Amino acid sequence: MSSDIAKADRALISRIEERDADALGLLYDRHAGRLLGLAHRIVGETGEAEEVLQEVFLWVWRSASGFDAGRGTVLGWLLMATRSRAIDRLRARRPALRAGLRAVETVPDAPSAQDVEADSATRQWENVCRSAIAQLPDEQRRALELAYFEGLTHQEISEKTATPLGTVKTRVRLGLMKLRDSVRPYLPPGTHGT
């Protein structure tokens, strides 16, 4: 993520802490499309994804002071909150879903999907990320996607992919470290140890 985007996001969080509702609206305008896409990818249902999005922004309104710039970017924080809530919902219904989870390689059908306008810095950042993901060995990418989008544990990934547990642990670890190495030069200061 570019430093400019991260800096602008942090400024919005500071304004939200001061109870500036317009700042929350601006943060929504910047990231709601991405967050809704993520929530939909995880829960697979439009109405529920919108509920997740609403929960996340109300939580931001209440908890903006909990954001710690030393622990990552605002977008990373928002994505984590969205994913956490979406996976909670997925886990709650997992017994019924377990047998029928969709293939992780495919993007789900989105009834009203459309790309949200992104500025060039955002597009550049996304290209960096996609390139990093594309360079991962297939098995590492698949293990990470199962963990990230479906919240599967090592054990569950092992069972789902018929792979030894130790191998799954290694794939998740190596995959994430490689992603880190690829995007590290683009992370804003304070998010990495350099």
Place this chain on the structure above:
Amino acid sequence: MAHNERFEELVALRALGLPMGADGAEFARHLAGCPECERLLAELREAAATLSTTVVPLAPPPDLRRRILGSLTEAPRAVARPRPSIVPWMLAAAAALLVVIVGLDDARLRRQREELRSRTDDLSARLASAKQDLARQDLRARVLESDDVRLLFLGGKGPQPDARGKVFWSPKAKRGVLLAGNLAVLPSGKQYELWVFAKGKPVPAGVFDADSSGRAVFESRDLSAVDRAENFAVTVEPAGGVPAPTGPIVLVGTPS
């Protein structure tokens, strides 16, 4: 905990929000004291977030933004004034809960922990406010209970003939506590100012406001420069006070 592959595995698990099982508590303890691990966790969280770029963004329905912004007033505000006696208990309970859930890495518990942290911040602010209140009350109690305390009655004057007041003055503490009633609620930009007379001259003792029922309890600032308080008076002055009285006297007394 050594910084080896196993450690990286645990950081990766945490970054992905996956259950850590029996290792969770040990990892949480280690993380709390290791800046290097904090940095790696932040980096791996950002790395995990890159996976979201493979998701197709969706345009939210047009009314969702309005619904969210419209519901903000229903969300709890960050700070509200509590009853002091209950705040330490609430803070202790919140802190105890925080301790209990540290090390647990289930996603729901983690989210609750984030929210609890936010509530703890709120409670810390409330506790600080309550401590200030208690400090003021302690100070007043010390003035009122000091063995040298003197009581002076103040009567209404000028524009507020029905105003009444008492000043408890401690020559040792060099502070006074004013209790007043029947005061008018002043317009914006005006405040009451208490004066203590020493060697025939008024010394500013601080500004205060009356509540909506015309009552005021006010503790003077430290008046250590005053050798002997000869009298007290209250005037109406510009907000923030002035070094010498300019407005009408509304309360004045005579030392007994």
